[in-house]
Amino acid sequence: MDDRSRYLWLKLLTILGPTVFVAGGELFRTIYLRHHFSPPVVSAIAVGTTLVGAVVFSWYVFRAIEHIEQERRSYKEALLSLQERERIAREMHDGIAQNLAVLKLEMYKLREGLKRFDQAALMRTSDEIESLINQTYLEVRQTLYDLRASQRLHEGFWPTVERQLAEFERISGVATRFEPLRPPRELWNELASIQILRIIQEALANVRRHAQARQVTLACRLEGHTVRFVVADDGQGFQVDNQGSLGSDHYGLQVMRERAEAIGGHLDVESVPRKGTTVTLTFPVSQRSAENG
Ligand SMILES: Nc1ncnc2c1ncn2[C@@H]1O[C@H](COP(=O)(O)OP(=O)(O)OP(=O)(O)O)[C@@H](O)[C@H]1O
Ligand SMILES: [Mg+2]
Known part of the structure; x- marks a missing residue:
C-alpha cells in the first residue's frame, strides 16, 4: 500500500471506526446482553469494551502514523544519498572530466607550438596547462575531503567543522x-550533524x-x-x-x-x-x- 492509500484507509477507519463500534455495541446490548445479564453487569461490559476498544483503536492509529512517518524518513534519506551520488558524478563531470578535455586540447596546442618553435605560444600554453592541472587537483582534493569528513564525525562535530574550514582555507585561499x-x-x-555538515x-x-x-x-x-x-x-x-x-x-x-x-x-x-x-x-x-x- 502506498502512503496515499494508507492515509485514506486511516481516514476511513478514524471516521467510521468509532461510529460502527458504538452502533454495533448498542445493537448487541439491545438484542443480546439486556436479556441475559442484569443492568449493572450490562453497564460494566459496555464501559469495559468501550475503554479497551478506544485504547486498541488509538494504539493502532498512532502506530500506523508512526510507520508511515518512519517510511517517509527512510525514503527521504535514501533520496538524499542518491542525490549525493548524482552530485559527485556531476562534480567529476564538471570539475574533472571537463578540465581533462581542455587539457587534451592544450596538449595539442603545445605540440603545434613545439613544431613551430614558437616560444611565446609555448609559454602561454604551458601556463594554461599548469593552471588547469592545479584547478583539477584542488577539485579532486576538496571533493575527496568533503566525502571523508562525514565519516570523521564520530571524532566530534565541532572539531570536524573546524577541520573542514581549515582545509577549505588551504585549498581555496579564502x-x-x-x-x-x-x-x-x-x-x-x-x-542532523551529517546534514548540517553537508550544507x-x-x-x-x-x-x-x-x-x-x-x-x-x-x-x-x-x-x-x-x-x-x-x-x-x-x-x-x-x-x-x-x-x-x-x-x-x-x-x-x-x-x-x-x-x-x-x-x-x-x-x-x-x-x-x-x-x-x-x-x-x-x-x-x-x-x-x-x-x-
Ligand atoms: N556564495 C555565492 N557567491 C556568489 N554566487 C553564488 C554563491 N552561491 C551561489 N551563487 C550563485 O547561485 C548559483 C546557483 O548555485 P547552486 O549551488 O544552486 O548551483 P551551482 O553551484 O552553479 O552548481 P552545483 O549544482 O554544482 O552546486 C550559482 O551558479 C552562482 O551563480
Ligand atoms: Mg553549488
Missing part, C-alpha cells in the same frame, strides 16, 4: 573565520566557485529553541531572484534546502551584488535538549 560560540552538539542528533560544505563550495570572496565566516547560535548556522562571505554576490532562470544544472542550493527541510528546518539565502552572500540554516531543537544545553 580566509575563514569561525565564531567561537558553539552550542552543544547534543542539541541535535547524528543524522556547510555546499555553501563553502559555492563560495570557492562563485563568490571571489576574501573572507568567509561561519557562526552558530542557539536562540531559544532554534539553532542557527550562518555562512557569510564578502564576495561578489548574485541575484537570488534569478535562481529560477538558472536552468536545471544548478542543484546545490536546492539540495541544501531539501537537507534543511529533512531536519525540520529551513534555509535562507540573502545576497547583495558586490557585497556578499549569507546562507542561513535554521532548525528547531526540542525544549528539553535546549534547556539541558
Whole structure:
C-alpha cells in the first residue's frame, strides 16, 4: 500500500471506526446482553469494551502514523544519498572530466607550438596547462575531503567543522573565520550533524566557485529553541531572484534546502551584488535538549 492509500484507509477507519463500534455495541446490548445479564453487569461490559476498544483503536492509529512517518524518513534519506551520488558524478563531470578535455586540447596546442618553435605560444600554453592541472587537483582534493569528513564525525562535530574550514582555507585561499560560540552538539542528533555538515560544505563550495570572496565566516547560535548556522562571505554576490532562470544544472542550493527541510528546518539565502552572500540554516531543537544545553 502506498502512503496515499494508507492515509485514506486511516481516514476511513478514524471516521467510521468509532461510529460502527458504538452502533454495533448498542445493537448487541439491545438484542443480546439486556436479556441475559442484569443492568449493572450490562453497564460494566459496555464501559469495559468501550475503554479497551478506544485504547486498541488509538494504539493502532498512532502506530500506523508512526510507520508511515518512519517510511517517509527512510525514503527521504535514501533520496538524499542518491542525490549525493548524482552530485559527485556531476562534480567529476564538471570539475574533472571537463578540465581533462581542455587539457587534451592544450596538449595539442603545445605540440603545434613545439613544431613551430614558437616560444611565446609555448609559454602561454604551458601556463594554461599548469593552471588547469592545479584547478583539477584542488577539485579532486576538496571533493575527496568533503566525502571523508562525514565519516570523521564520530571524532566530534565541532572539531570536524573546524577541520573542514581549515582545509577549505588551504585549498581555496579564502580566509575563514569561525565564531567561537558553539552550542552543544547534543542539541541535535547524528543524522542532523551529517546534514548540517553537508550544507556547510555546499555553501563553502559555492563560495570557492562563485563568490571571489576574501573572507568567509561561519557562526552558530542557539536562540531559544532554534539553532542557527550562518555562512557569510564578502564576495561578489548574485541575484537570488534569478535562481529560477538558472536552468536545471544548478542543484546545490536546492539540495541544501531539501537537507534543511529533512531536519525540520529551513534555509535562507540573502545576497547583495558586490557585497556578499549569507546562507542561513535554521532548525528547531526540542525544549528539553535546549534547556539541558
Ligand atoms: N556564495 C555565492 N557567491 C556568489 N554566487 C553564488 C554563491 N552561491 C551561489 N551563487 C550563485 O547561485 C548559483 C546557483 O548555485 P547552486 O549551488 O544552486 O548551483 P551551482 O553551484 O552553479 O552548481 P552545483 O549544482 O554544482 O552546486 C550559482 O551558479 C552562482 O551563480
Ligand atoms: Mg553549488
